[in-house]
Amino acid sequence: MLAVLLLRSASAFRRTIHSAAPLASAAYTHPISPSDPAVSSTPDGLTVEQRRALDAALRIDQAGEVAANYIYKGQFAVLGRERATGALIQEMWDQEKKHLDVMNKLQVQHRVRPTVLWDAAKVAGFGLGALTGLMGREAAMACTEAVETVIGEHYDDQLKEMEDMAPSHPSMPLLKDVIREFRDDELEHLSIAVINDSQKAPAHALLSSVIGAGCMVAIELCKRI
C-alpha cells in the first residue's frame, strides 16, 4: 500500500511539474493539430543508414511496449486480486498502455514496418508476466526490474543515436522528447520494483540475468525482423 502511495505521489509530483510544460507524448495522446508536421510527417532527408536506424529503433520500441503491456497483463492475471500489488501493477500497466498507443502512432507517422514477432511478443510477454507472478510478488517485481533496466538503457542508446538525425525536421525533436519521457517512465517503474522488494525475489540474480538476456535477444531479433 505504501508503495502505491509512493508511486502515486511521484506521478502526481511529475504531473505538477509537467503541468507547466505538457508531456511530449501529449502531442499524440491529445493532439491539438493532427496535421502538424511534427506528428504527421517523417523526415525525407535521412541517409539510408539513418532511415534503417530509425526504422529499427521504432520497431524495437513498439515491440518492447507490446511485450511490456502483456507482461503486466500476465502479472495482473495472477496477482491482480491482491489489493496493493494489483493496484501497483495496474498503475504501471496503464502507463505502458499509453506508451503503446503513442508508439503505434509513431510507427504510422514514420512509416515503419512493425516486427513480424508481434504476436510472439504478446505470448512471450504474457507468459513471462504470469510465470513470475506465480513465483510470487517479489519475482514479479524482479521481472519488472530486469525488463525496465534493459528498456531504460535501450532508450538511452537510442537518444545518442538520434543526436544528429535530421535536427531541422519538426518530428525529430518531438520524437527525442517522447523517448526521453518514456525512458524516465521506465526508470520510474524500475525504482518502484526495487522499492517493492524485487531484490528479495528467489534466485534474483539468475532471474534478472535470464530475463535481461531474453530482452537483449528480442531486441536483436526485432531490429532485423
Place this chain on the structure above:
Amino acid sequence: MMEGSSPTSQHQMHLSRRKRLEAIQLTIQLSFPLIKEYGFSRETLARSVLTLPEPPSAPLSDTAVNALFGEGDSARRTLINAWLDEGRAQMRLTPAESISEVLAGRLRYNEPVLSLLPEAFALLASPRSGLPPLDARPALRHATTIADDACHIVGDASVGHSWYTRRASIATVYVAAELHQMSSPETALQFLGSLLRSTTTLESAVAETSLFAEYVAKSWKGIIKSSGMV
C-alpha cells in the same frame, strides 16, 4: 582517406561523382516523355538530351550512355526502375480518399506505355547473370511498395500482423489488376474494383472468424473457472 590522395583530389572526386549523379537524374527525367515513342531503351536515354532548351546537335553517344548508366541492359533497367519510382511519386501527389482511387490512378499511369510493360517487367525479372532463371524480387518490390504507399496515402493505421495482411492483400489485388490491364485494358478498372470488393468481404470474414474464436476461448475460460479446476 585513400592512400596517396590529397584532400583536393578527394574533393574533386566527390564533385565529379555528384555531377555524374545529377547528369543521370536529368537524363532520366528528360527521357520519360520519350518512352512512349522509343521504349524503355538506350535510344530513349540518348535522345533525351535533344529535348533540352539548348540541345546538342546529336543524341548522346553509346559511350556516354555507358559512362552514365553502364553497359548492356543496365541502362534499360535503370530507366524502367526510375519510371516505376516516378509512378509512385505521382501516386503520392494525386489526391485520393480510398485505396480504390489510389490504385486506379496508378493503373492509369501505365496506360501511355502499356504495350511496353510486359517486356520491361520481363527484363527486370531476368537475372543479370547465372541462376536462378527468374528473379522475383523486382516484381515483389514493385507490388509491395505500391501497396505500402497506397496504405500511407489513405492514412491506414494498421499495426501488428494487420499491417502485413493489409499490404499483402493490396499488393495481390494490384498485381492481378495490372496483369489484367496488360491483356484487357478497357476492363482493368472494373476488375480492380471487383477484386477490392472481394478482398473487403474476405477481410470481414477473417475478422469475424477471429471474433468468434475469441468468444469461444472466453467461454471455455469461464467454464474452466467455474468448474473449480483453477
